[in-house]
Amino acid sequence: MGWRNLFMVAASIIAPLAIQPAMAQETNGPVIRIAELVIDPAQMAAYSAAVKEEMEESIRVEPGVVALYAVSIKGRPNHLRFFEMYADQAAYESHRTSPHFKKYVEVTKHMIRSRELFETDDFQLSAKQR
Amino acid sequence: MGWRNLFMVAASIIAPLAIQPAMAQETNGPVIRIAELVIDPAQMAAYSAAVKEEMEESIRVEPGVVALYAVSIKGRPNHLRFFEMYADQAAYESHRTSPHFKKYVEVTKHMIRSRELFETDDFQLSAKQR
Numbered sequence: 001m002g003w004r005n006l007f008m009v010a011a012s013i014i015a016p017l018a019i020q021p022a023m024a025q026e027t028n029g030p031v032i033r034i035a036e037l038v039i040d041p042a043q044m045a046a047y048s049a050a051v052k053e054e055m056e057e058s059i060r061v062e063p064g065v066v067a068l069y070a071v072s073i074k075g076r077p078n079h080l081r082f083f084e085m086y087a088d089q090a091a092y093e094s095h096r097t098s099p100h101f102k103k104y105v106e107v108t109k110h111m112i113r114s115r116e117l118f119e120t121d122d123f124q125l126s127a128k129q130r
Numbered sequence: 131m132g133w134r135n136l137f138m139v140a141a142s143i144i145a146p147l148a149i150q151p152a153m154a155q156e157t158n159g160p161v162i163r164i165a166e167l168v169i170d171p172a173q174m175a176a177y178s179a180a181v182k183e184e185m186e187e188s189i190r191v192e193p194g195v196v197a198l199y200a201v202s203i204k205g206r207p208n209h210l211r212f213f214e215m216y217a218d219q220a221a222y223e224s225h226r227t228s229p230h231f232k233k234y235v236e237v238t239k240h241m242i243r244s245r246e247l248f249e250t251d252d253f254q255l256s257a258k259q260r
C-alpha cells in the first residue's frame with residue numbers, strides 16, 4: 001500500500017485521542033512496541049508470506065491496530081525490525097490474542113531463530129508541522 | 131506535538147512520491163533509518179535536552195526530514211530506539227551534515243555510551259485504509 005494511506009489513516013486514528021506523545025504511554029493513548037526478529041534464511045520466503053498476511057489482516061480487522069511497520073537491516077534481509085503502533089494498551093492485548101496473530105505464531109514458530117519484544121515509553125516524536 | 135501533525139504531515143510529504151513501500155528503498159523514495167543508543171544515566175537530562183532540540187530543529191528547517199520518532203525501552207529510560215524517516219537518500223545525507231546535527235554530535239559525544247545505526251530496506255509497511 002502507499003505511504004499516503006499509511007500516514008493519513010494513522011492520523012485519523014490517533015488524532016481523536018488528542019494527547020501529547022510524551023504522555024502517550026502513561027495514558028490510554030497510543031502504545032508503541034518494537035520487535036527484533038532473526039529469521040531462518042532458508043525459510044525467509046515462507047516467513048515473509050505468513051507475516052505479511054498477518055500484518056495486513058491485523059490492519060484490516062482490528063480497529064486499534066494503527067500501523068505495523070517492518071524493515072530489514074540492509075545486507076541482512078532476515079534481520080527484521082518491527083515498529084508497531086496501537087491505539088492503546090487494550091488494542092495491543094487484543095491483537096496478541098487474535099486468531100490471525102495466533103495462527104502467525106503457530107505457522108512461523110520454527111522459522112524464527114530469535115525474537116526480542118520491547119515495550120517502550122515515548123521519548124520524543126517529531127514530525128513536520130504546517 | 132500531537133499525533134495529528136505527526137502523521138498528517140508525514141503523509142503530505144510522502145504521498146507525492148507515489149511509490150510502493152516495497153520499492154521505497156530501491157527508488158528515490160523514503161529512507162528509514164534505525165538508531166539504538168545507550169546514554170550515560172548521569173547525563174540523561176542533558177542528553178535529552180540536546181537531542182530533543184536537534185530533532186525539533188531538523189523537522190523545522192529540513193524539508194526532507196519527514197519524522198524522527200524516539201522511544202525508550204520500558205524500564206531502561208537511557209536505552210533509546212530511533213525510527214527515522216527521510217524523504218530520500220539525499221535528505222538523509224543532508225541531515226547528517228547539517229549544523230544542528232553536527233552540534234548535537236559534538237555536544238553529546240561524551241554522553242553516549244553506545245550507538246548503533248542501521249540502514250534498512252522496506253519489508254512491509256501496513257496501516258489503516260479507508
